Amino acid sequence: MDVSIIIVSWNVKDHLTRCLRSIFKHTDNLNYEVFVVDNNSIDGSAAMVKSLFPAINLIINKKNIGFAAACNQAIKESKGNNILLLNPDTEITDNAIYKTSLYLRKNIKIGIVGCRILNEDGTIQPSVRRFPDLISHICILLKLHNFFPEIKSVKKYYMTDFKYNSNTRVEQVMGAFFMIKRELLKSIGLLDKHFYIWYEEVDFCKRAVNKGWQVYYYQDANVIHHKGKSFEQVKPVLKQSIFNRSMLYYFFKHHSIFEYLVLLILFPTSLILALIVQLLGIKSANSQ
Incomplete structure (x- = not known):
């Protein structure tokens, strides 16, 4: 298995539907599996996944346990050499998952990769920060x-x-599209479940860098991000x-x-x- 795609969703059924459709439409040459972890949505998200995407691995939580803990649920069941944490309000374009996975596989020192994130109008959405x-x-x-x-x-x-036109080593990348090498998990463990939302990916990047792994921004793959749709509620x-x-x-x-x-x-x-x-x-x- 090349990549395990993990999506944590909370009351964003329409965005989740578009996200899942974009994965299957724009992902080629890749052996992958998809997990959706539903954090007690009340908008019919889980029923939609069961109806439209029956092959997807669906985990339904009875309460909202937060992003990190929900990701960990799916990571424990996943089999991919790389793991992609993907926000439900994103849309994949132009085989972005395959391109990023190939880049991660070819660079043994890199443990985490984020791709170029675009706004709905095609402009670049800032996606890298310092610690x-x-x-x-x-x-x-x-x-x-x-x-x-x-x-x-x-x-x-x-x-x-920051110049978003070249592949660059950075300190942290946005969690909207966050690809992890499985070997990194063996080195530093899972996401810290004590982060309910926010800073879990910052902490993960920090722990990775502290162990000698590299974090990279990869500009040759693009993903559209309809920012913050879950938490705007x-x-x-x-x-x-x-x-x-x-x-x-x-x-x-x-x-x-x-x-x-x-x-x-x-x-x-x-x-x-x-x-x-x-x-x-x-x-x-x-x-x-």
Whole structure:
């Protein structure tokens, strides 16, 4: 088995349908299997998969256990040499999965690859970042980047000057299209299930790099991403709270106790600011 494609879905039936159709339409020369893990959707997603795609491996959860834990369920059952974590609001184009899998197979030092992510209008969607640092994340928690988009530390973290026209070694790639070499799992283990949503792929990249593996952006494969369709259903303050918890857990794992405590102190303030940003109708150029 070349690739195991794993999709975690929550109440995005229409996007999931398009995603699955795009996989079967635009994937050739590849021996692959598809897993859909439904996190207790109430929109008929699981029934749709059973009806339209009966050959797919469907895992139905009785509650929303989060992204990382759901991915791990399918990873444990998968057989592919490479594993693709794919968001349900993506659409595959031009044999992107085969191309990325071939690139990963040919480069023995690479453990994780992300491809070029496109918006619906064909423009490039930023999909690489550096690892988190304290200053940029203070700014992000306090929503300063919403009002002052030219803050240097935030721009550095988001890699706003990154050139998306060449295959490049990076620190982390977006989880919307996240291909993993199975040997990496043997080296560092599964995703950390304590991340409910957000930062699980950052943590995974960090652990991989710490073990000497490389993370790459691959520009020769394109995927369309209808960004954030699952979590746009969640109210902003609750979304901010979940984001904060994941950020804090990441800093607890990978940074000093001082940095963790600084961000912890800012937690309540960030919730108030999230509400203000919502009321003012301000939209950040970057997610969170």
